[in-house]
Amino acid sequence: MANPEVKGDDYxxxxxxxxxxxxxxxxxxxxxxxxxxxxxxxxDQAANADPDTLTLNVKELAFLNSSxxxxxxxxxxxxxxxxxxxxxxxxxKKVPWQGKSLKNLERLLPGLKLxxx
Amino acid sequence: MVEDPITVLLIDDQPMxxxxxxxxxxxxxxxxxxxxxxxxxxxxxxxxxxxxxxLQDLVMPEMEGLVLVRFLRAQNxxxxxxxxxxxxxxxxxxxxxxxxxxxANDYIVKLPDKAELVARIRYHSKxxxxxxxxxxxxxxxxAENFRMAKELEMLRQMQHMILPTSDELEAIEGLEIxxxxxxxxxVGGDYYDVLYTDGVVTIGIGDVTGHGLESGILxxxxxxxxxxxxxIRELDPVKFLDALNRTLYKNVRRMNSDKSLTLxxxxxxxxxxxxxxxxxxxxxxxNGGEVERVNTMDLGFPIGLDEExxxxxxxxxxELNAGDGIVLYTDGIPEAYNMDKEQYGxxxxxxxxxxxxxxxxxxxxxxxxxxxxxxxxxxxVFDDITLVVLKQxxxxxxxxxxxxxxxxxxxxxxxxxxxxxxVNRPASKRKxxxxxx
Numbered sequence: 001m002a003n004p005e006v007k008g009d010d011y012x013x014x015x016x017x018x019x020x021x022x023x024x025x026x027x028x029x030x031x032x033x034x035x036x037x038x039x040x041x042x043x044d045q046a047a048n049a050d051p052d053t054l055t056l057n058v059k060e061l062a063f064l065n066s067s068x069x070x071x072x073x074x075x076x077x078x079x080x081x082x083x084x085x086x087x088x089x090x091x092x093k094k095v096p097w098q099g100k101s102l103k104n105l106e107r108l109l110p111g112l113k114l115x116x117x
Numbered sequence: 118m119v120e121d122p123i124t125v126l127l128i129d130d131q132p133m134x135x136x137x138x139x140x141x142x143x144x145x146x147x148x149x150x151x152x153x154x155x156x157x158x159x160x161x162x163x164x165x166x167x168x169x170x171x172l173q174d175l176v177m178p179e180m181e182g183l184v185l186v187r188f189l190r191a192q193n194x195x196x197x198x199x200x201x202x203x204x205x206x207x208x209x210x211x212x213x214x215x216x217x218x219x220x221a222n223d224y225i226v227k228l229p230d231k232a233e234l235v236a237r238i239r240y241h242s243k244x245x246x247x248x249x250x251x252x253x254x255x256x257x258x259x260a261e262n263f264r265m266a267k268e269l270e271m272l273r274q275m276q277h278m279i280l281p282t283s284d285e286l287e288a289i290e291g292l293e294i295x296x297x298x299x300x301x302x303x304v305g306g307d308y309y310d311v312l313y314t315d316g317v318v319t320i321g322i323g324d325v326t327g328h329g330l331e332s333g334i335l336x337x338x339x340x341x342x343x344x345x346x347x348x349i350r351e352l353d354p355v356k357f358l359d360a361l362n363r364t365l366y367k368n369v370r371r372m373n374s375d376k377s378l379t380l381x382x383x384x385x386x387x388x389x390x391x392x393x394x395x396x397x398x399x400x401x402x403x404n405g406g407e408v409e410r411v412n413t414m415d416l417g418f419p420i421g422l423d424e425e426x427x428x429x430x431x432x433x434x435x436e437l438n439a440g441d442g443i444v445l446y447t448d449g450i451p452e453a454y455n456m457d458k459e460q461y462g463x464x465x466x467x468x469x470x471x472x473x474x475x476x477x478x479x480x481x482x483x484x485x486x487x488x489x490x491x492x493x494x495x496x497x498v499f500d501d502i503t504l505v506v507l508k509q510x511x512x513x514x515x516x517x518x519x520x521x522x523x524x525x526x527x528x529x530x531x532x533x534x535x536x537x538x539x540v541n542r543p544a545s546k547r548k549x550x551x552x553x554x
Contacts, residue, residue: 010458029452029499032327033375063460065500066448070326070377073422100414104395107418107429 004045006038011061013039020051024061028068036071043075047082054085058102059092059117069101076105076112091116123148123242126168128159128185129204130177134227138172141231148238156180160188163196169242171196174227175205175212183215190220198248200241204229269303272333276304279340281311289313291387291512293442294320295478297486297504305501306332307447308339308378312347316386319347320505323380323396323420324447328501335376335421338368343382354393354432357382358417365421377422381413383443388509390443393417393432397448398463404440406471410463411435442478442508444470449500450489456496461489470506478506 005014011026022043030036046054056072058064064072079087089105091098093116106114125148127138135152142150153162156177163171171189175182186203189196202223203216213224223237277298286294294311306325311318321343325332342364351357361380369376381396392399395417401409411433418429435443446466453461466485473484482504489502 031499032329063452065452066324066379067326070375070419070422073377073419074375077423100412103414104419108423 004042006042013042015042015046017046017049019055020046020049020053021055021057022046024056024058024064026061027063028061029063029065030067033067033071036067040071040075047075047079047085050082051085053088054079055088055090057090058098059090059095061098062095064097064101069097069104072101073104073108076108079109079112086111086113088113088115093117120147120239121169121243121246123170123238124151124166124168125149125170125172125238125242126151126153126159126163126166127172128153128156128162128177129172129174130154130156131174134174134204137228138234141234142238145235148235156182156185159185160194160196163189163199168196168199169245170238171199171201172225172238173201173203173221175203175216183212183219186216186219186221198245200245202237202241266303269330272330273300273303276300276333276336279337280309285313286311289318290316291510292318292385292507293478293510294505294507295482296506297482298502299498300328300333300501301449301498302328304328304330304333306336306376306378307449307501307503308336308380309445309503309505310340310343311505312344314347315350317352318383318385319343320383320385320445320507321380322445322447322503322505323378323394324449324501324503325378326376331372331374332376335365335369335374335378338365339378339380339420352384354382354384354391355427355430358394358420358430359427362418362420362426363424366424369421377419380420381417381445383445385437385507388437388512390435390437391432392435393430395419395429397446397451399435400444400446400463400467400470401435402442402444402467402470402474404438404474406474408467408471410467437509439509439511442474442506444481444485445503445505445507447501447503449498449502450485450504452500453489453493453502454496454499455492456494461492465492478508481508482506 003014003016005012011028014023016023079085087109089102089112091102102114106112125142127135129135132154135154139150139152142148151162151166151168153159157180173185186201188194189201200222201220202225203221204225204227205212206227208226216224222241225237280298281296296309298307298309306328308321308323310321323339325335342361346357346360379396381392381394381399384391392411392413393416395413399411399413401411416431416433418426450466451461451463469485469488470481473481485504
């Protein structure tokens with residue numbers, strides 16, 4: 001079976017259960033929190049599998065608008081309740097939005113492991 | 118289901134036909150029958166009895182039948198859309214075709230069988246009543262849309278009215294300030310304000326996630342909360358942003374909303390400006406156009422996202438000499454797209470600000486807005502756009518006793534009560550500015 005994914009013209013979000021990783025790629029500029037619901041559902045699906053480590057790979061996510069950052073923040077806040085899962089965020093140094101916004105995720109969830117390479 | 122009542126109007130010069138049809142329809146309790154023998158009075162009668170079906174003779178002495186069809190179908194006739202069944206004494210394909218071309222809906226050779234006549238009347242009447250109902254529903258919907266558009270327009274206007282007026286901005290001593298705001302939809306989620314009391318200027322700029330009604334209401338709440346904190350003269354940035362965050366966090370939760378906002382608060386007194394809160398980079402432009410970018414990620418946290426943010430609140434202080442200034446904006450500017458799906462970018466914003474820095478704040482603001490609009494071109498505007506440009510005016514040097522430089526102010530940029538203290542010791546600052554020039 002193909003991995004669950006959410007796709008748009010300029011982006012792709014894919015959940016790979018085998019490695020407990022959610023890959024984000026492209027530019028996500030959805031207009032409102034409502035439009036982010038399918039992505040939230042995909043993230044929840046990944047989190048509800050209760051893996052030891054859940055990785056969000058955003059290295060190839062060139063742009064995420066403020067509604068998207070807010071969505072990601074909410075998800076990270078929700079992970080506070082899931083003590084059994086270590087959340088890892090893999091970012092890229094060259095992507096401007098990440099340099100700033102990923103730090104907020106670390107603050108929201110002090111146990112979060114942020115790897116920027 | 119109760120069928121809608123049917124009203125039939127027969128126009129025929131022969132009373133005998135009128136009587137025959139009346140008798141055919143008599144047993145049908147839901148059908149009201151009207152008869153008009155004079156075709157010249159047909160429209161008048163139709164106006165008063167409001168038929169849902171018209172039966173019309175084609176051969177009458179007073180008026181040619183097809184002419185009457187034309188009248189009944191005229192642009193402004195009340196019968197324009199009422200189903201019209203033409204009665205004729207003979208089967209005549211050419212006349213039938215003409216009648217249909219003029220707008221008749223059906224053609225019956227008289228006198229028809231009763232069952233057929235009733236069935237055709239019912240069929241046409243039902244279609245007409247449904248059309249009337251659809252039209253009515255559409256009119257209600259249109260009125261509702263109109264009302265909603267009006268209300269959105271009102272909220273948009275209120276949002277605009279809550280912005281600082283040019284009179285207020287001009288009254289501010291020490292700073293020249295110009296602001297610009299344009300929502301992507303009727304209602305935006307951007308916020309900016311300039312508040313001035315007791316020589317302290319508080320400038321706030323923020324961006325509620327998304328835009329539209331909910332974001333717009335949060336924007337207005339933010340404005341009120343900031344103004345309240347300003348009125349109680351809260352100058353400690355930690356207390357200020359903490360109270361603001363808890364206020365909006367609790368409101369957002371109550372509203373069951375998932376919105377949050379970035380917000381930076383700048384506090385200005387006599388050449389010194391303190392920055393706190395997390396928002397886009399603050400652009401400092403020096404006299405001459407040199408640009409410094411201040412990252413605010415470590416100065417705060419998104420507002421309304423989490424209940425406790427005090428640990429993340431900090432502030433930094435910038436000194437402004439005459440001609441120095443600051444450009445504040447929301448992400449609608451750097452993240453605006455052109456037709457090639459490229460973003461405007463903060464570098465271009467800095468460049469345009471720098472190149473136009475010689476002008477007044479109004480001119481600088483306009484230069485940025487024009488350049489941005491030129492860049493966006495025919496592309497859709499996706500996000501609200503807000504821009505605030507401020508510049509330090511020439512200092513009015515009063516003769517004051519030269520005071521020794523206070524070493525404390527040099528090493529303590531994170532001191533919380535700073536803006537207040539500055540009010541009391543402007544002399545040394547002024548001295549320093551003179552030395553810089």
